[in-house]
Amino acid sequence: MYQQVELPLGIDGRQSPPDENASTLDDRFEDFHAEHPWVYEALERLTAQWVEAGGGQIGVKALFEQLRWLAPDLAHGEPFQLNNNFTSRYARLLRARHPEWRDVFELRRLRGGGSGRRQSALDARRQVK
Numbered sequence: 001m002y003q004q005v006e007l008p009l010g011i012d013g014r015q016s017p018p019d020e021n022a023s024t025l026d027d028r029f030e031d032f033h034a035e036h037p038w039v040y041e042a043l044e045r046l047t048a049q050w051v052e053a054g055g056g057q058i059g060v061k062a063l064f065e066q067l068r069w070l071a072p073d074l075a076h077g078e079p080f081q082l083n084n085n086f087t088s089r090y091a092r093l094l095r096a097r098h099p100e101w102r103d104v105f106e107l108r109r110l111r112g113g114g115s116g117r118r119q120s121a122l123d124a125r126r127q128v129k
Contacts, residue, residue: 025085025086025089026089028083028085028086029085029086029089032083032086033089033093039067039082039090040090040093040094042067042070043060043063043064043067043090043094044094044097044098046063046066046067047063047094047098047101047104050063050104051101051104055104056103056104057103057104057105057106058104058105059087059105059106060087060088060090060091060094060105061084061087064082064084064087067082068082088107088108088110091105091107092107095107
């Protein structure tokens with residue numbers, strides 16, 4: 001049976017709570033993306049495989065879970081962790097770079113702004129009432 005490798009979460013092995021005074025989620029995502037470009041590349045490959053196999057919609061979180069299983073082979077020995085808070089940013093990045101995948105990922109409104117198709121549909125229904 002396969003046993004998932006534990007990845008270090010911080011200096012002492014425990015994940016620290018987010019620092020409210022730290023940079024924004026977008027800033028943290030940009031830093032992570034710059035430091036670990038292979039994560040986007042792997043998500044891109046997984047999405048392409050999904051689409052080519054005839055898959056419909058899929059959540060980036062599902063791809064993240066698959067990536068966690070593949071991580072020991074893809075991370076090239078570097079310690080890392082995938083932050084689920086980044087899934088919405090990766091979904092938007094994948095859609096921006098691959099407009100043909102617009103129906104693969106459902107986007108929701110980001111906290112603090114932005115909008116997604118689902119939220120727009122909800123707003124449209126409210127206006128009809």
